[in-house]
Amino acid sequence: MKNLKKVTTVLLLAVCSAFFFSCSKDKDKDPEPKQLTPSETLASTPWETTNAKNNKGENVVLTDANVSNFVGFAYFKADGTFTMYNLDNSPKMHGDWTVSADGKTRTVVAKNDAGAVLFTRVVDITVLTKQEFTYRIYPNANDKTVYFDIIHTPTTHAEPKK
Structure with a gap:
């Protein structure tokens, strides 16, 4: 049972980390401004x-x-x-x-x-x-x-x- 809790906790942290880092990369990328005619x-x-x-x-x-x-x-x-x-x-x-x-x-x-x-x-x-x-x-x-x-x-x- 202790091992199951540890594995579940590690998996939960991995999933949360993946969401956190993937979202922060999106924020860092500003779309290039459109060149106006x-x-x-x-x-x-x-x-x-x-x-x-x-x-x-x-x-x-x-x-x-x-x-x-x-x-x-x-x-x-x-x-x-x-x-x-x-x-x-x-x-x-x-x-x-x-x-x-x-x-x-x-x-x-x-x-x-x-x-x-x-x-x-x-x-x-x-x-x-x-x-x-x-x-x-x-x-x-x-x-x-x-x-x-x-x-x-x-x-x-x-x-x-x-």
Whole structure:
């Protein structure tokens, strides 16, 4: 009878140990984070214009006439639509958007409330991560030496209601 108790105890400890060690290994393995496409990265968060820099790397105030039209909150949705608002929450524009598969350009097609196209704008993306979205604008499309980088960072600002 004593031997049966010892054997039972040893078997019970072995089974418990197997469960303990197999579960702890599962906890130690974090799944590898999914690599987002450029479009998924842009749509992953709302963005706020937080800075602008000129071609010399100098900060440009967001009220400067060269950059003020590009300042605000941007909401890029996974369905390919977007809305943008000025920093005072007034509507700026809405329409459709895409990012090239290589993440080098972003295109917005602004539309009026009837759905007619107002304009299409393609910009070069210089940074696109979950922490920063920066694109470049050229005041004169024929002069690539003068440009402004429009810098956005994620925001928790709720999208205003229309």
